[in-house]
Amino acid sequence: MENIINAQQLVFAYSGEKEAALKGVSVSVSKGEMVAVLGHNGSGKSTFAKHLNAILLPSGGVCYVGGINTADEDKLLDLRRTAGMVFQNPDNQIVATIVEEDVAFGLENLGIPPEEIRERVDSALKDVGMYKFRLHAPHQLSGGQKQRIAIAGIIAMRPQLIILDEPTAMLDPRGRAEVIETITRLNRELGMTVILITHYMDEAAACDRIIVMDDGRLLIDDTPKKVFSNVALLKRVGLDVPQATEIVYELKKCGIDLPDDIITDEECVEALASLLSKKGEVQA
Amino acid sequence: MIAVKTEKLRHVYSPQTPFEKVAVDDFSLEIEEGEFVGVIGHTGSGKSTFIQHLNGLMKPTSGKVFIHGRDMWADPKKIREFRFMVGLVFQYPEYQLFEETVEKDIAFGPTNMGLSAAEISDRVRTAAEFVGLAPEVMQKSPFELSGGQKRRVAIAGVLAMQPKVLILDEPTAGLDPKGREQIFSQISEYHKKTSSTVLLVSHSMEDVARHAKKVLVVNDSKLFAFGTVNEVFARTEELTAMGLSVPQVTKIFTELKRRGFDVADNIFTVEQAKTELLRLLGKAGGNNA
Amino acid sequence: MLKDITIGQYFPGESAIHRLDPRMKLIMTTIYIVALFVANNVGGLLVCVAIGLAGYLISGISLSMVKKSLKPIMPIIIFTAVLNMIFVDGKPIFEFWIIKATYEGLQLAVLMVIRIVCLIAGSSLLTYTTSPIALTDAVERLFDPLKKFNMPVHELAMMMTIALRFIPTLIEETDKIMSAQKARGADMESGTIIDRARALIPILIPLFVSSFRRADELALAMECRCYHGGEGRTRMKQLKYTGNDFVALAVLVMVLALVIAMNLILPSMY
Numbered sequence: 068m069e070n071i072i073n074a075q076q077l078v079f080a081y082s083g084e085k086e087a088a089l090k091g092v093s094v095s096v097s098k099g100e101m102v103a104v105l106g107h108n109g110s111g112k113s114t115f116a117k118h119l120n121a122i123l124l125p126s127g128g129v130c131y132v133g134g135i136n137t138a139d140e141d142k143l144l145d146l147r148r149t150a151g152m153v154f155q156n157p158d159n160q161i162v163a164t165i166v167e168e169d170v171a172f173g174l175e176n177l178g179i180p181p182e183e184i185r186e187r188v189d190s191a192l193k194d195v196g197m198y199k200f201r202l203h204a205p206h207q208l209s210g211g212q213k214q215r216i217a218i219a220g221i222i223a224m225r226p227q228l229i230i231l232d233e234p235t236a237m238l239d240p241r242g243r244a245e246v247i248e249t250i251t252r253l254n255r256e257l258g259m260t261v262i263l264i265t266h267y268m269d270e271a272a273a274c275d276r277i278i279v280m281d282d283g284r285l286l287i288d289d290t291p292k293k294v295f296s297n298v299a300l301l302k303r304v305g306l307d308v309p310q311a312t313e314i315v316y317e318l319k320k321c322g323i324d325l326p327d328d329i330i331t332d333e334e335c336v337e338a339l340a341s342l343l344s345k346k347g348e349v350q351a
Numbered sequence: 352m353i354a355v356k357t358e359k360l361r362h363v364y365s366p367q368t369p370f371e372k373v374a375v376d377d378f379s380l381e382i383e384e385g386e387f388v389g390v391i392g393h394t395g396s397g398k399s400t401f402i403q404h405l406n407g408l409m410k411p412t413s414g415k416v417f418i419h420g421r422d423m424w425a426d427p428k429k430i431r432e433f434r435f436m437v438g439l440v441f442q443y444p445e446y447q448l449f450e451e452t453v454e455k456d457i458a459f460g461p462t463n464m465g466l467s468a469a470e471i472s473d474r475v476r477t478a479a480e481f482v483g484l485a486p487e488v489m490q491k492s493p494f495e496l497s498g499g500q501k502r503r504v505a506i507a508g509v510l511a512m513q514p515k516v517l518i519l520d521e522p523t524a525g526l527d528p529k530g531r532e533q534i535f536s537q538i539s540e541y542h543k544k545t546s547s548t549v550l551l552v553s554h555s556m557e558d559v560a561r562h563a564k565k566v567l568v569v570n571d572s573k574l575f576a577f578g579t580v581n582e583v584f585a586r587t588e589e590l591t592a593m594g595l596s597v598p599q600v601t602k603i604f605t606e607l608k609r610r611g612f613d614v615a616d617n618i619f620t621v622e623q624a625k626t627e628l629l630r631l632l633g634k635a636g637g638n639n640a
Numbered sequence: 641m642l643k644d645i646t647i648g649q650y651f652p653g654e655s656a657i658h659r660l661d662p663r664m665k666l667i668m669t670t671i672y673i674v675a676l677f678v679a680n681n682v683g684g685l686l687v688c689v690a691i692g693l694a695g696y697l698i699s700g701i702s703l704s705m706v707k708k709s710l711k712p713i714m715p716i717i718i719f720t721a722v723l724n725m726i727f728v729d730g731k732p733i734f735e736f737w738i739i740k741a742t743y744e745g746l747q748l749a750v751l752m753v754i755r756i757v758c759l760i761a762g763s764s765l766l767t768y769t770t771s772p773i774a775l776t777d778a779v780e781r782l783f784d785p786l787k788k789f790n791m792p793v794h795e796l797a798m799m800m801t802i803a804l805r806f807i808p809t810l811i812e813e814t815d816k817i818m819s820a821q822k823a824r825g826a827d828m829e830s831g832t833i834i835d836r837a838r839a840l841i842p843i844l845i846p847l848f849v850s851s852f853r854r855a856d857e858l859a860l861a862m863e864c865r866c867y868h869g870g871e872g873r874t875r876m877k878q879l880k881y882t883g884n885d886f887v888a889l890a891v892l893v894m895v896l897a898l899v900i901a902m903n904l905i906l907p908s909m910y
Contacts, residue, residue, distance in 0.1 A: 107527045108499065120864060144866050152864045155525075159854045160861035164773050164805045171876035173865035184876040206808040209394065220865060236525045239394040240554050241594060266527045305529030310557065310599035310621055317625045323632065332599060336606045339628065343612050346632055408819050431825055439823040446813075447820040449845035459842065463825030494849065508824060 071133055071228050071260050072096040077118055078127030088114040090283040091128065098227070101254040101261040103271035103291075106280035107305035112264050115280065116230050119262065120150040133227050148177060151221030155233045157213035158205075166208075166216055167192065167201040173224045191223035194257070195249050211242025215249055222253065229253065230262040235270065247273070268295075268307050272330045279306070292328035311335035353420065354384040354516050354548040355405060355437075360414035362400050374400040376572045377414065382550070382565075384419075384515075387542055389563030389580075390552040391595060398552060398569040402518050405550070406437035419515060435464050438514030442521045444505030448493040453484065453504050456493050460512040471511075478511035481541050483533070499530040506534070510541065517541070518550040523558070535562060556598045560584065560619035568595070581617045600624045649709075649764070650771045656884060657699040658769045662778035664885040669766045671892045675899045676755050676762075681909050683902040685754050691895050692758050692765075701768050706761045717756050724749040747909055776800045781879060787870075794870025802858070810851065817846050 074094045080087040088111050096102055106112040117123040118130050121137040130137045133149035151173075154160050163169040167188055174184045192198040195215040205213055214234055221229055231250065235243040247270055253259045263274060271277050277294040279287040281304040287294050295301070295308050298316040302308075308316070308330075315329045315338065325342065329335050362375040374397045382388055392398040403409040404416055407423055407430040416423040423433050438460075441447070450456035457478055461471040479489060482503035488496070493504050506522060519538065523531040539562055542549045550567075553559050559566060559580075566583040568575040570593050576583050584590070587597050587605050596602075597619075604618040604627075614631065618624050652658075657665075672688070679685045696703055710717070730744030767775070780797035787793050821842045822828070828839045 107529050108497070122860065122864065144868070147864055147866050152861075154857060154861055156854075156857060158809055159857035162805060162858070162862060162865075163801060165771075168773060168876070172862075172867070175873050175875055176866040176868065178872045178874050181874060181876055181878050184874065188876060204808070205805070206812070217861075224865070233525075240596070241393060268528075305527065307528040311603060313621045314600060314603070314624050314628070317621060318628060321625075321629060332603050332606070335603050336610075339603070339607060340610055340612065343607070343631060403819070406823055408822060431827065434823055434825050439820075441816065441820045441823070444820065446850055447817055447824075447842075447846050449842045449849075459821075459826075460824040463827065512825070 069098050070095045070131075071098050072119060072262075073131040074115075074118065074128070075130070076128035077115070077125045077130060079114055079118065079123060079125050081114075086283075088283055089118075089125070092280075092283070092285050093128075094278060094285065094288070096260060096262070098260055099254070099258045100276060101251070101263065101274045103274040103277045104262060104264045104280060105266075105268075105271055105277060105294075105306055106286075110280045110304070111283040112280045113232055114283075116152070116232050116262065116264055119228070119230050120147050120152050122152075144177070148173075148224045149226055150228045150230060151224055151226035153214070153217050153221055153229065153231045153234050155236050157210055157217050157237070160217050161205045161213060161220075164204055165201075166197065166203050166205065169205065169216060170201075170219045170223050173220055177224065187223045187225070188219075191219040194222060194253065195219045196245075209242060210238045211245040214238065214242065214246050218246070218249060218253075222257075222259070226259070228260040228262065230264075232264045233266065234263070236266060243267070243270075268309050272309055279304070291330055295330050296327040314339075352384040353381050354386070354418070355382040355550075356380070356417040356420075357404070358415040358417070360401075360404060360416060361412050362397075362404065362409060363412045366412065373572050375404065375411075376574075378574045379414075380567070380574060380577050382516075382548060384548055385546045386565055387539075387549045387563050388551070389559030389566045390550055390569065391554070391556070391559060391566060392569035392575075393594065396569045397572040399520065401569060402439065402520065402550065402552060405516065405518060406439045407431075407433045408439070431463075435460075435512050436514055437516040437518065438509040438512050440506050440509045440517070440519040440522055442524055444509075444522075445493075445498065445501035447508075448501060448505060451492060452490050453479075453493050453496070454489040456504060457507045457511050460508055464512060474511045474513060475507075478507040481510055481544075482507045482537050499526055499533070502526065502530075502534065503537075506537075513545075514547065516548040516550070518552070520552045521554065522551070523553075523555075531558070538562070556584075556596055556601075557620075560598045560601070570595075580619055584619050585616060649767055651701060651705075651768050652771070653700055653769065655699045655769070657695060657765070659884070660769075660888055661879055661881050661885045662770050662774040663782050663879060664881060664889060665766055665770055666775070666778050666782060668888060668892045669763055671896055672762045673759060675892075675896045676758050678896070678903065679755075679899045680903050681906040682751070683906045684899040685751060685758070687895055687898050687902065688758050689754065691891070692761050695765050696761070699765060699769050701765065705768065706757070706764065709760055709764045710757060713756075713760065717753055720756070721749040721753050724752055751909060772804045773801060776804070777875075777877070777879065794873070798870075806854070809854075810847070813850060814843065814847060817843050 072095060074092060077089050077092045078087055079089040092115055104112045104116065114123065118125055118137060119132055121143060124138050132146060135142045135146045135149065137146060161169050162172050170188045170191055171184050174187060189198065192201050195218050197212060197215050197219060200208065200212065205216065235246050238246065250261055250263065251273065254261045263270065265271055272291045272295065274291060277289065277291050278285060279294060286304060287297060295312045298308050298312065311332050311334065312330050314335060315325045319325055319327065325338055329338055357378050357380055360375055360378040364372045364374055378401060390398055390402065400409060404411055410424065418433055418436050448456050450459065454475055457475045458471050461474050484503060484507060493501060496504065523534050535558060538549065551563060563580060565579055567577045568583060576586065584597050584601055587601065590597055600621055601619050604614050604624065607614045608616060615627050618627055676688050679688060725741045725745040726739055728742055728745035728748055730742035733741045733743060733746065776797050780793055783793045826839060826842055828836065
């Protein structure tokens with residue numbers, strides 16, 4: 068598989084800060100992957116994400132995204148149409164007063180011909196399920212809907228990679244579900260590569276792969292099952308695990324034999340059910 | 352002693368216009384002093400409108416609110432007294448910080464109460480301790496702090512008024528797991544030490560189950576349920592139907608029960624789940640392991 | 641509540657006037673205003689009144705909206721009318737002490753009132769039937785030639801768009817901050833003017849801080865969406881003049897011509 072992200076030994080320090088925010092991070096992501104990035108505030112996960120579309124440039128190491136060196140200033144626009152970014156606060160990334168005008172914003176900046184903009188805007192709005200709201204004003208929409216508009220504005224540019232920096236942090240459960248459902252569909256159906264930065268473990272569990280960052284370094288990089296089996300380590304770096312994983316972890320601590328790759332409710336129910344039936348047989 | 356009582360509390364937005372909307376529809380309830388109540392409901396369910404009635408920020412269209420037995424709107428001129436009795440921490444409270452120093456910002460509420468300088472500085476110190484703010488932070492500008500610290504300064508600003516009833520609207524929204532945990536444990540600590548009444552609005556059923564004794568459910572402008580955690584979360588199906596869900600462990604146990612296992616139906620936290628499973632597996636006392 | 645206020649007062653619709661090109665509407669409004677000021681007699685003004693009425697009828701916007709938009713400037717209208725009445729020399733209607741109202745003054749006052757009412761009604765019709773964004777767009781495109789003279793036309797239009805976009809957000813935010821400070825016992829309803837001004841500090845500072853933060857985040861989001869000024873930018877919505885636009889323009893030009901003709905035929909009232 069072709070790598071869409073190839074980051075080698077990224078080092079970065081914010082001006083005025085003694086400690087580096089990134090202390091040598093190497094990550095490669097292949098096309099079509101859906102990767103979650105976890106880490107507590109200040110772990111460097113946002114800083115890392117901002118390197119992917121040249122909001123920040125590394126002071127050490129090199130970062131290639133879609134074959135473009137992010138430090139190449141001449142290719143900045145190319146890079147940004149390759150790697151789109153959605154931010155936390157939906158209110159602060161919507162520019163226009165009408166939904167469809169906002170989705171068109173990026174395309175207008177790229178100088179796309181009007182007929183093609185129209186086409187792409189409509190298809191992007193359909194992809195996020197917001198087509199019927201195309202003539203609404205953003206302030207009439209819910210948080211989840213606004214965030215989907217922001218996503219539409221990015222995917223209209225037809226990027227290969229979409230980076231979402233805590234897109235659900237300010238949303239209620241309904242909005243969160245809407246946004247995650249949309250992102251997952253973009254990944255599964257349109258094959259878009261997704262980098263999802265989040266604090267919610269259930270969102271991370273639904274990705275193909277999880278990167279855990281701590282103190283400017285890459286701590287774990289593995290499948291959700293493998294990552295969440297490190298309950299103690301995760302807790303130590305200020306993270307959580309899904310409750311299904313936690314129950315199993317607690318029982319295992321008490322010497323009960325259970326698989327250690329349980330992350331969903333169903334898996335947990337299965338494991339507990341087989342455990343309890345075995346117990347029943349023994350008693351019978 | 353009843354801390355909060357509402358009688359047929361009703362609020363209608365833009366009455367007698369085409370935009371008329373009933374946001375709070377005849378809420379009658381009593382909250383005992385010292386209780387820890389979780390408030391759940393969708394965005395737009397009316398729960399925010401409801402809690403803003405409890406400290407007089409909103410005036411009922413009809414019905415009454417009593418705080419510690421006193422009728423809130425008996426004399427509208429005295430409404431500020433109720434604002435001091437019932438402290439309200441809004442969502443993202445850090446956006447209300449404005450003073451030059453953390454200390455002054457926390458002192459804003461107590462100063463408005465007209466307390467003496469000694470009393471104010473005493474309260475500011477206590478409140479800062481509750482939320483774990485180090486003394487050296489007190490002279491800094493609140494705008495230099497990290498997001499989590501700002502949040503705690505803002506909460507301290509309400510705690511410093513030493514309200515009898517404390518209401519927090521999603522105090523951990525947008526924080527990382529560690530930050531969430533910190534704030535929750537500080538609130539629990541405050542609740543225990545001061546034995547004040549606490550209302551916690553949250554979207555996380557897991558957090559409500561862990562911290563609250565009682566749960567108040569608002570759905571579609573109506574008071575859907577108000578009871579103990581056991582009573583309310585036992586209505587899994589109804590809650591799920593309104594899109595509110597129950598804690599993840601509860602879902603797991605409901606499913607086990609459906610499959611015919613004889614498990615308890617009042618499991619709402621990981622701790623309870625562990626105890627119950629160990630009991631079933633014949634490892635009683637494993638609780639202490 | 642603060643957030644119920646609508647800015648721009650745009651009433652979406654499908655009437656012939658709604659569908660006119662916003663640039664044309666802007667030009668037409670300008671011609672209308674010129675006609676109002678050129679008219680120096682009742683005849684000319686009546687032509688203006690008639691075309692204004694016709695405009696409202698076609699747009700389907702209730703005339704009571706005109707009353708609403710006149711309300712805030714009513715005192716000014718009455719004041720100018722009274723001044724006109726008493727300071728113009730001529731045949732007296734009545735005299736009282738040093739005040740003398742004249743027929744000529746009364747005539748002039750009536751003309752003045754008609755002119756102001758038409759002015760407000762005409763420009764309101766523009767905003768009632770044109771969305772703020774379409775207006776911004778029209779301004780940007782009409783003034784496009786000025787770019788040659790280094791006028792930041794695109795930048796101004798972008799600023800207008802962003803301002804329009806953030807007005808509801810900031811109103812909502814002000815509402816929230818006010819509630820939060822009231823919950824901390826801030827008293828905004830009593831005290832002297834100085835007290836009240838001081839009570840605004842806890843609202844204004846957080847509002848500024850948050851506006852700067854929003855501006856910062858928005859700028860970043862815009863850059864991430866490849867914004868690099870007006871150069872090489874295309875627009876999704878193309879404005880195109882249609883037959884209706886030229887008919888409408890012709891009507892307005894005729895109105896102006898008629899007004900000028902009236903000036904030539906009828907005696908000036910000044």
